[in-house]
Amino acid sequence: MTNNSISKIRHFPLLEEAKLAEMDLFHEHQSYVIPDYLNNNLIHTLRYYQNESIRNYHYTRQNMKLSPQQVLFNMATGSGKTDLMAGLILYLYKEYNYHNFLFIVNTNSVLLKTKDNLVNKNSDKYLYKEKIAIDGKQISILEVEQFPRIQQENTIYIKLSSVQKVSEDLFVVRENTMGLTDYERQPVVILADEAHHYSANTKKEKDDENTWEYAINKILNARNDFEQKNLLLEFTATVDFSKDVIYNKYRDKVVYRYPLSKFMFDGYSKQVKRIETSASDEDKMLNVVLLSQYRKYRANSEGVTSTFKPVILFKSSKVDVSIEANAKFNQIIGNLNVRDLIKFINRQQLMDSNVSSALSLAYDFYLKNEGAMERIIREIKHDFDSRNVLNANDTSGNMLEKGQYQALNTLENPNNLYRVVFAVAKLTEGWDVLNLYDIVRIEKGAGTNKNATMAEAQLIGRGARHYPFELMGRKSYQRRFDNDLSNTQLFIETLHYHTMDEPQYIKQLIGSLKKVDLPTGEDKKTPPIEIKLKSSFKKTEAYKKGKIYYNEVKEVEDEWFNSIAKYGINHKADIIRCLNYGSREVSYQATVGSDETKIIRVEEFDVRYIKKAIQRLEFFRFENLKKYIPLLTSIKEFIYDEKWLNINEVNLFLTVPKDFQLKDISPDDILDVTLALLKEYEVKFKSGYIKQRGTKKFIGYPINEYLTNYNKRVPAYDTANMFNENMQKIEAYEIKDEFYVYEKAIVNKLEYELIERVKVHVNELKKRYQKSVYLLRMDENMHRESVKSEKLKLHQYGSRENRAGEITDIHIQGFQPDFILFLEDSDFYFQIFIEPKGMSGERFISELWKQDLLLYMADNQGEMEFAANEKNVLISGVKFYTKGDGQNTIERLKSL
Template identity: 30%
Template sequence: MSQTLNDKLDGAVELGLLKKDIPDYVTGNLEATIDLRPYQVTALERWLYYIEDFPQRPTNPHLLFHMATGSGKTVLMAALILDLYRRGYRNFLFFVNSAQIIEKTKENFLNPASAKHLFAPTVRIDDKPVEIRAVETFDAVNMDVINIHFTTIQGLHTRMQAPKENSVTIEDFRDYKVVMISDEAHHLNAETKKTLTKGEAQDKASWESTVSEIFHQHPENMLLEFTATVDLNNEAIRAKYHDKILFDYTLRQFREDGYSKDIELRQADLPPEARMMQAMVLSQYRRKVAEAYGLHCKPVILMKSKTIKDSADNEAAFTSMVAGLTGEALDTLRTDSEGDETLSRAFGFIMDERAMRGADFARELRGDFAPEKVVNVNNPKDLENRQIELNALEDRDNEIRVIFAVDKLNEGWDVLNLFDIVRLYDTRDGKANKVGKTTMAEAQLIGRGARYFPFTAPDQADAAREKRKYDSTMEHPLRILEELHYHCSHNPKYIQDIRNALRETGMLDETTQTVQLRLKDSFKQSTLYMSEHVWVNDRIRNPREDVAGLDAYKIQATFTYPRLMTGRVTEGSAFGGGQSTMKQPSKEPVSRDFKLADFGKAIISFAMDANDFFHFSNLQAYFPKLASASEFITSDTYLGGVTVVVCGLPDDLDNLASRQKLDIAQYVLHQIESGVKHESIEYVGTREFRPQKISECFTDKTLKLRAEGETGLSWVKGETNVPGLDQIDLAAKDWYVYDDSYGTDQEKYFIKYLHDHSDRLRALYEDFHLLRNEKAVKLFDFETGQVFEPDFLLFLRRTEGGSENIMQLFIEPKGSHLTAQDKWKEDFLKQLKNEAKMHVFFQGKDYRILGLPFFNNSSPKIEEFKADFSSITSIDR
């Protein structure tokens, strides 16, 4: 089979063709708190390349975005709607499989008061406000707004077969070009999977064929599908999407990139009521840990039953259990859970660290899990009414803590603070080691619950809110906010089934392992560890002290305005057959240069007032030396030096109307805004370095590692495949401070390199120590403020002339495939020698900070590293 569309785009990536700047009319019109994630940027780059440059693009694209559950498909939809509006599309048909999702979707798209609203309060495109409306039909809609018709697949199918007045009809799609957006699009493949008889094919107008019919009504219609679960193992479906998958971002990649919770399977040989109580305690533990760190988090539990009757019975049992909860019952649960590390840690935190008596804890649980904070969603009608409430479970005023359900929440449920799923039945449908349909649905539900709960970690202010932060410090209390617990009965066969299902969906990686990385006792007792410091810098807001005009942001002084009308008019008979005539202007269009300042202060001020970016308080943030708005308008270093080229008829150019001058001024300001934002750097790293106690930064670590190549393989246990390591007893080397190494091949090659040079270093220095930097310290690039955590720190100490000298080297082993994209890190390391400022003499000691080029155990990088290492560590340097 020929290359897929996704393969072709992957090839374009290698050629560097897909690097696109996401337009400001997209990023600037999304809700202010939405920062596009790297993979969303990649998806949009692929879209822009496809729509603008792809040589085989049809006029009416049909594309699939195959994206993991929780990866922000609706954000991407909103971005595409903005881009397509700019490209001339006004009508959008949004359809899903389930009615319960519709109200939730409308909230996200239309309600600015919603916590999950996707658009800015005021959408502006080409300096004009654009309204977003829900419509019932595309007939006679306003063509200056974004018109969205929301429906289900079933409802759309019914309306096409039995049209009604004032509702969307097939003619709407024939007369107006429409963008069709299908969420959970795998439902469109119901008929693709099947082989229909000739009679069935003639008689049955399927949902899939209805969508296909609508799509082909207009040559410029588009069909954009979004799903996480298209069955590409099915030959027919794989063939259907061969040339349609624009972006493929799997759940496995989503998890590996750190955007999901980690899943922990908790087996308990206990009745359902006891499992519910355990989940309730763990849920409250999460809430209290969050509060202890100043975070708002109201954890939610999903109690999953097999039947609706069972769900009602389980809810009644839960309500009764909570109402009768006593301190004695909790004390008993604590005693019975002594072998349960997680539950014991929860009780220890609540009852010991927070000093809460059992009776007080029971009273708190009775209040927090009272009946009014429990909801049962098994009634479809009730579920539809509650959809908005269920979509806002993270809101501060939403008090729901427990949801009882059977299978009503398997799709379209966007929840970030679900941390516990309790399976209240003990059946399985797996056979012959194959995953059953029910078990796969359970795995998909777990994947939905594994959406990450975003928070800012107090100890990692620069870490992304939406990514896991404690894979390398699993003992940290906040790690509990990065885990989803799936509670089930002790049934080994079922556990194997659910593991298989989770592995298939990509949510479980059994190549991961938890390892203990401990500092050697000899190092903990050393003077370096107990008394010395590591020097690091900080990140601060860019003061922009050198910015004195537009040229600091590479803004050119000349702009070309593209849209002045020429005055050409074409006439033709409405009934055909008549001779077309052209009313020609008296002269041909010409280009003329205008000084923007010559349009007058009043017009430029009006244009600036209409754009928040050019309000003086905001301009000062980008141009600190600017004294006034008037200076920005008149000074040659700002707008006073701007020229704009306008093409038009000579008479028109001689007599530009005020409205035309304003349009031109707004266009130029928009171009300047885009340029400034593109070039602006918000943060920089300080040149001034400060000391931190080594003993406070470097501690024993619990790491969760995924085996990949050498990563995750123990040196001490002899698991590594790097040649020559088995000859080195790492545990006996006092200069290596940890008891093992689980790093990459290049990291292990570097340790071996240092071992090979240890005799020379011992002859020159009284002692030296190599520290592996596992989230212990971070540096910030001087120019951009980007965070960098070098893999190793090497401390070299010697005494000369009665003065103690300590040299601190930052070292980064790097695989060959990463050297180009991480070049900024190497440039930064090389800058340290001349740029890093510090108290040279601190506490009577002479300190130096240096960085080395990347270490790579192959030519030519190894020669460069050897030369620098030898030069830096020589006494007579």
């Protein structure tokens, strides 16, 4: 090892000592528990790493040898540094009697955001509960310009200011400002956000920032002669410890580090992919619109609430370029028509090597829906109308000149209709948008040097924040779909950065991404691999004469859709919902929080709220509703008829905190609940209106017509996938054993595990089924272009119909289990459907209907009907195969 490499090894004594204490089973620090008053008073439950950071800070406060006045929390963008600040304020108030907190930052945009977080109770982004209580005493948080000389009990005072103003007030004596004596009088905690701005990198910055640094240090040291000293807590995601001057400043002050790569690995971010293209700016604009709108359709089809609104950012380097790009964009949307759009998509698909995986999914969707293209274009023109495009072209980066701050920081709000933002380079710090899914680099005038790519990397890092959209009535603050093998679900948890395909620039960009610890990958297609049937299998009687069986479907007449129940909507007279009163942050896997709640009836709920919600939701206009409820004669019938909403018989109950009273529930709260209810119904009306349903008659399809050679790509992986060992990566495996009918299997780890498990029992099965024992992989790629492949799907049937002829659990759409175990002896022809499934999250729960169908087939084989000449056929299914055979699927296979 060279002397140079030795000199670059960075040790942080404070952090290392805290880690040692955590690892020492007999250290008194092991018994420390995060105080209940933190999570009881914060809107969001602290994440594990935020708990760790507080534990580390507590350790340094308790350790008299350490106990530094100044500490640094080096934590990734989007990891919740402001949540941590909110918790530390309560901690230092309760444990060390600090009442005065000075929050400083270098930009007004961050300042305004933090006001919403810490002192503005009316903001959606306020981080405390409405009532803060510690040890039975109610605590008030007051924003002040000066810390009062006489201070009230049970009160926390917060002064929020730019570092520039604090510095100026310190050295220029004026009335009604805080001078040095104010910081000497009473102990103050300084919360310094974006702290990397307070250390010098260049000579010019050094002159300016030393003034800030000097001012901060004057305040910090103002009470060094007192027992209770002032404290400085610094927070930043960006700190360059490779520079000796920075490392030497902070080496004994770093109390916690949580890098961006770990943040992404833990699933608290979106995935990040680059789409590198040589397309013009105009083509990139149309591509990203198609991608963004497909993302919206994809989310809605997955059951994500209809308020899901993916946002696009077009990033330019100069204001005039951005204004010009904005005008071009409006022109593209205004001129969009069916003929030109189909022509554009076909031309893009011809350039297959340059089409990203995501764009390929989008193109396929539009071409398959060519018949609905007029409607799709109308929706694109509506969503991307110039009124829904926000031009934030201020060169200062503080987002205030044209009053855009509120719009830019409420993009997740359903009432905010903006889908597109045009901005110059500095829209970075302080911009907390979560539903940003596409960033497009406008090439005209764009720089390719280190400074340019570093700014891009930082912007991508901010855009990578996870969007906690609601699915199946629950929000998730971590990615749900890392194990999505088709990328169709993961698609709604992925940020795409659209940039140019130029080797030197890409090399520079990747270097900058690594510098900020942001792993990404290129969104591209890998070369297709040919999957061939084994020649030995083609010679068998099973291949030549065998069949695979699926149940037949029958047409569903419009007359069948005569009630809300036919769409799988369980519309009860008593509707129980949860009031969104600032719910805690939990992952999708977490159990229900421990807050005590109660259920109260909302006596004021009546038809007025239904009518107001219907007015706001485009889907529920009669002409739209009629498309999915063909028997409906009027909106009045939909609202009042007992077969539909039957509103006069409906009671609304809300789950609320135990101290809530009926008077605390506002009309807006009731309307929000009603809107959410109808949005859920919208998804079910759309998914439930299917014109075919399954029957108990099973049809045999010749194996030699449906099992063929086919091509498949191994997906390219990126971001967390690159270093997440638990990721169900798809890979190509050669399988020489004769029981598997293809030469190769392109499968994930779970599917390969199933193949290996079956392999162990092949000889045992052959003793019982002498003629054939084969495992068939039923891949959706086998007949991508063939309409007849639609026949190879299972559909629900049978006793799900009640006595009234209603299907109580609607899943009319078919599905294709991934594997068929094909068994044959002299008497029986036995076919068993097997579906591997990762056993976690909402996706597993939402697909349990498939397992129910497989088990129904196993338990009700006598119901099945076959052709007259097919009397010895047995069709069955088993529970989902899960990791490690957690549901004993293999044992069930052996016993069938």
